[in-house]
Amino acid sequence: MKDLEKFNELVNAFSALPTIGKKSALRLAYHVCIKDPLLGSKLAYSIEESIRGIKKCIQCGALSENELCEVCSDIERNSNIICIVQDPKDVLILEDSKSYDGLYFVLENTNEENITKLRVMIENKNTKEIFFAFTQGLNSDAVIFFIEEKLKDLNLSFSQIAQGIPSGVSLENVDFISLHKAINHRTKLD
Ligand SMILES: [Zn+2]
Incomplete structure (x- = not known):
């Protein structure tokens, strides 16, 4: 009407x-x-x-109402490992699944500024492992390769969310059990 x-x-x-x-x-x-x-x-x-x-955490880019997000400011979190996601929303999903106790880094794009931020975080936290939680999109392999190259001097090990997350499916459409498996059976990259 x-x-x-x-x-x-x-x-x-x-x-x-x-x-x-x-x-x-x-x-x-x-x-x-x-x-x-x-x-x-x-x-x-x-x-x-x-x-x-709402704003983005100055360290990892996750959503927060403070300068530093809850994960970054929690000293109990395992700083040996940083999980790289493509979207701030993925942090919320992974936190909800309660399957991961490390830190995050949101990589919305691969510009120099972002890579530098990631390097600084790795060095500050003395991180040993980078864990990519990308769903298989068109260029996720290329992005992973690019990041590995950029960080190869830092003596890190790299891993990737386990297969079983169907190609092109966003993390939010994956059930918690599959997500838990995919995190805990993550595959090492050489
Ligand atoms: Zn943060």
Whole structure:
């Protein structure tokens, strides 16, 4: 209906979200507007606040509301190993799986600045192993090779998440048991 301009805008906003179709969008908009407007207001506030509060850890690039993320500031974590992921979201998934106790580094791209950041972290933490948790995308092998080359003077061992994560599937679509196996049976790279 044309005289529901603002409401329609809300429906459109919902339907722009991943996995939300037009019908679900309409249902959600109706719910937060008409059925439970208090929840709607809370949701709006919470979205605004988390956008404002969230930033990237200055050391590893994971999401945090502080300068240093929870993992980087936890002295109990195993600093012998750094897991390299391609997306900050992957850190959340791996943490949820509770299968890994080392540190992370988010490598969103392979520019010099990022590589230098990674080197500094490895040297500061006296890290021994680099563990790539990339899902097999188009160029993941090339990126792994590139990083190994860049770090070859640091006397590190390299490993990769075990096969069994299907090619092209994002970590968020892998169940926790498979993820646990893939981490604990990681393969050494030579
Ligand atoms: Zn961090």
